[in-house]
Amino acid sequence: MSPEQPLWQEILGGESKTLELKGQLPKGNQLAKTLIAFANSSGGKLVLGVNDQRQIAGVQTDEFELMDQIASIAHDQCHPSLMPTIYLETLQGKTLVVIQVYRGSQLPYHLRAKGRDAGTYIRLGATNRQASLEMIHELERQRLHQSFDEQTAWDASLQTLELAPLQRAFEQAGKPLSTARMRSLKLIRTEQGQDYPSHGLMILLGQYEQVEIKCSRFKGTNMTVFLDKKEYRGDLFSQLEGSEAFIKNHLHLKAEIHGLQRTETYEIPIPAIREALVNAVVHRDYSNAGRDIKVGIYDDIVNIVSPGGLPNGLTLGDALAGRSEIRNKVIARVFRELGYIEQWGSGMARIRDLCQQAGSDAPTFAETGDFFDIEFHRTEAAATGGSIGGEIGGEIGGEKVVQAKLTHRQQAVLALIEQNPRMTHQEMAAQLGINASALQKHLNKLKAAGAIERIGGTRGYWKVNV
Incomplete structure (x- = not known):
């Protein structure tokens, strides 16, 4: 052989x-x-x-x-x-x-x-x-070559929407946003003689609860203690700006002197961070409410996680090779029109190239369950590194701090609960590949640490406190 x-x-x-x-x-x-x-x-x-x-x-x-x-x-x-x-x-x-x-x-x-x-x-x-029923509907859309953001938002009124953020973005790109342009981009759908917004327009304006980016700065190399947290809502363009500013605020600057010139650069190239944020916003799954993009900054990495995994049967190998499958056709068209996207399928290669040009470590891409992860490796670890153990309590920046060392398995349980607070024990155990008794031990540890609490009985749900 x-x-x-x-x-x-x-x-x-x-x-x-x-x-x-x-x-x-x-x-x-x-x-x-x-x-x-x-x-x-x-x-x-x-x-x-x-x-x-x-x-x-x-x-x-x-x-x-x-x-x-x-x-x-x-x-x-x-x-x-x-x-x-x-x-x-x-x-x-x-x-x-x-x-x-x-x-x-x-x-x-x-x-x-x-x-x-x-x-x-x-x-x-x-x-x-x-x-899930949402995934079944997504599979049906894929069979019909439709995307969720192309469909009509029947419950919304076009007349009551504040279009200023979108108009501003198009004006800055030198492309005034006319009604005709909105129709061609499928931001407006005409049904039975009446105009409605598409889901894409509602998403771009941040009108749905799942259209959100949550950013956290954690102490050490796990999610045990967080030092800062911001949640960005509203239109996608302001969310991108706010998230980029949050990341910059928690990265180190390094200074170099060339002749009489002093230049300062971030430990991770900001254009690569920006490209990763745009990719997350453009390609994530918006059809499933209750899930959002999460940015985690640790002592050793910056992690950007978007819900939905890779779209339409794409594998990680396909994506890294430059193959493109568009989950959100309306949002992708708008971002391409505004210059956020240079060419289809170039995002991951561009992120890697930008890191290489800046002398940074290559980022890590991974599809983990129904999520897609990008990890940027920090070149200068924060001085406070390490994980914290001990008692529960205290506040940092007005937020509750949970001080207990969590294992990777317990962090995985926590991530599943964040994804679906009503997930059953059987579902969690099956997804993690462990038995029910092992899962219960992890849940008990998380409850003892104050990381989660149970609201209601057997028909209740989990509340995450970190």
Whole structure:
């Protein structure tokens, strides 16, 4: 066996958004769930004959009967029916069955027995997740090649909207905002002879609760203690300005003298920060209320997290290679018109190039569950570094400070609760890949630290205090 064999390299990398490994054929409807999740997401491969330690064990039953069984499951249990590519591959002298599923065109795919609302699954990281109703609607829009921000905001009145921030942005770009331009950009939709704003216009003006950027400066290298916090609402342009100013306020300046000239530069190039903020605003998922963009500044990194992950089946490798998929077509057109975007698909490459030109470390890009992360590595750690342990209490800048050292797992639990305060124990445990008792220990630790509290009983929700 050649160590360069592509499938072997994929197996060594472990399970991912596009790869699942099983020792034998999954029982019940688990195989159908995986095939559906791949078809609704970025496609992928399910490899049978690899154990939990990524060792090649081979399939233990008749390969051809197994392939027929898989084809029947894909046809009978999935709706619309799937036709995956099923083939055999030999590694280390043992036979594997590979099931290749491509992203489908008849979205959303679901379990025939459960129906669309309860039987639709998507791939998040290396797990299959039941799709929320918002995600199902997004998959339907993708099938129709529509975006949420292009659709009509039926409950809004165009006459009562304050358009001044948008008009100002266009005037600064030397492009007056006429009614005709607003129609061509799909900011205005005419339905049954009456003009309505699109969701895109409402988002640009900051009219929805989820249109927000939350910025925090934490002490040390985790979310245990925060030193400063700001929440920016209103139109997207003022949010970008406020967020950039917040980040600048918490970065170090370094001074260099060339001849008689003294120049000061930030430890992370501001154009790269600005590009990352624009990317987050343009490409995030606005269809799901209750989620926002978060900027976290730590002693070692600046982290920008936007909800929604990569759009329309895009993988991280695709995005880094320059492939572009636009989730928010109206917002993207406006930002392109105003010069915030130079060319489609260039954002990540531009961020990397700007950091390289400034002599900064390359940023880290990651898709974590249903979020997209950009981490800028700070060149000068703050003098206060480290995490804080001890008692709960105190205030900094008028805000409550929780002083307790949290593990990475507890931080992950906290992030899930922030994403969905009503998420059940079972859902959290499944997403984290741990059992219920281990999850309960993490929740108890977070409650003891004052990081979270339970509001209501079994039908209540979690409140985050940090």
